[in-house]
Amino acid sequence: MGRTINRSDKPLTRLKTMSLVALGQKKMFTSPIAAFLHLALYVAFVITQIELVEIIADGFSGKHRIFYFYLGDFYVFMVSFIEILTVLAFVATVAFLWRRNMLSLPRFNKKELLGWPKKDANLILIMEIVLIVFIFTMNGADEVLYNRGGSHVEYAKGSFGFSISSWLGPLVFDNFTVEALRIFERIGWWGHIGMVFLFLNYLPYSKHLHILLAFPTTYFSNLEAKGKFSHMKSVENEVKLMLDPNADPYSAANATDTPERFGVKDVTDLTWKNLLDAYSCTECGRCTDVCPANITGKALSPRKIMMDTRDRMVEVGDLKKGVVDGKSLLGDYISPEEVWACTSCNACVEACPINIDPLSIIVDLRRNLVMEDAAMPSELAGMLTNIENNGAPWQFAQSDRLNWLNEE
């Protein structure tokens, strides 16, 4: 699905872009508070994977804290580090829930977020909190068990000495029996791994998929000047024929060829990069926040363009093969009013932390309206006629183009 577009050139520049923008989160830092919170969550998420590997290894081997045996003191340092990051992640998650639900930040309160998108966002944050609670339940209960000589770990004695759970554990679990602690520890372990599997299954249905797709999306970023709109090769051939006095109109096209649709009417007309963009969008709304049309109360929201594209893609994907539902992205999801409100200023493209390009979709929707249906605001029809007739968007004769020189 998706039209072809070549984004395989300049692999080194692309790797650099991906490293800076996705891995390094360069563009997040235009708003420092959100950037810091996001970074905490991101680093914690990535580093915690080490502990997840251990949890899985423990599960398969039937051992307990298998890495402790091999790593010794470094293990204590590692888990301590992960625990501190996890606390930061907890703070970030709570702050995000608060920002999203209590603060009236405009970008979290636009109408395209009503319903499922808002629930999706909160659900992920709540899942993260549950995940963190489970991990501290596991480490905390284990710490107390260990103090009492009841842990499964045979490699060390006394306290593990982990940065957080060595004091949080006794604080919460000191009054429980060894049997109860063993159950808590198991609940923590199973709960954590259960949440991870739940999360991984939920991910492809959620806006949260950006944690994976941010990488290919930034790798395949548009590397050209933002002002350059895509070139339409199909139109070039026709215009060349039109302007060529030697062209034979009867030999021009093969009658059996189905002509390519001009512009975009439905998601199947978009490029694969547009479709990837739609799946990578995490609906943060930085694009809509800076959109001059949206700021001044017009119907356009670049975030909604991306959300509509994804929703329509899911709808088309669910159709049985060969079935057409008679609906389309343009019209059923995105209205011409939204499409015509755009000033093509590129603010949305600039603002996106992962280089998503809503503008290219908007332009292709316009192309469809204009070139397939001649549906455009009447003033634009006049402007286009002027260009065709006299080479200027206004009604002035081309022969008068130098008159300014002799005017006062």
Place this chain on the structure above:
Amino acid sequence: MSLKVPTMSEMMANGQSPEILFWVGCAGSFDDRAKKITKAVVKILNHCKVDFAVLGAEESCTGDPAKRAGNEFTFQMQAMMNIQVLNGYNVKKIVTACPHCFNTLKNEYPELGGNYEVVHHSQLIQDLINTGKLALEGNQTYKGKKITFHDPCYLGRANDVYEAPRSLIEKLDAELVEMKRCKSNGLCCGAGGAQMFKEAEKGQKEINVERTDDVLETKSSIIATGCPFCNTMMTDGIKNVNKENEIQVLDIAELIANAAEL
């Protein structure tokens, strides 16, 4: 001082070929306000003895508004006709005072066979100053005045030109005051994407009025621009708040020409 503006055809008739083509653009040719900007550019070019020419009646719309409005046919027809003329004169370098013409000529003509070095007039003027062809030392015209620069989208975000126009304002010995939304975060004037030629879609506010609020916050007495359409939009925005006697909207070229007393 009378302006010397040779056309490419005159030059060719004399067996000459200028170093640079000045692409005037539709606004620069026909819009009363923008014509003054065109004249300011010519004054600077004449003063610095730049070897240039214009296309005159052979120039035609680059096709920018057609492309932004979604009509690729009209765009490509315009582009191919212009490229035929430009290549016929063996044009190598183009300067223009319109960021829309600049962007289209620079980025969208190569794929149709039009390959030129294209510069915005702010870049050319910066170059003239840096190479000593234009001296602004000791100019008093704008000394100490508060000037804010409105980034045209098609110069800034579209082509990453932010510093050239600012460096010119610094040469005026004026105080450059940035708006809260500037450079890559600059707010559009509302004219781009063919909006100049249509009514805005319905909303709560006009975009140029929103942008005018940013200007008012800076307490500047001059808005500098580098685009004829931004100029129109900002002028209207200032009129909307009845400040046209306190705040002037001037193109970078006009500021420089005035300061150099051309």
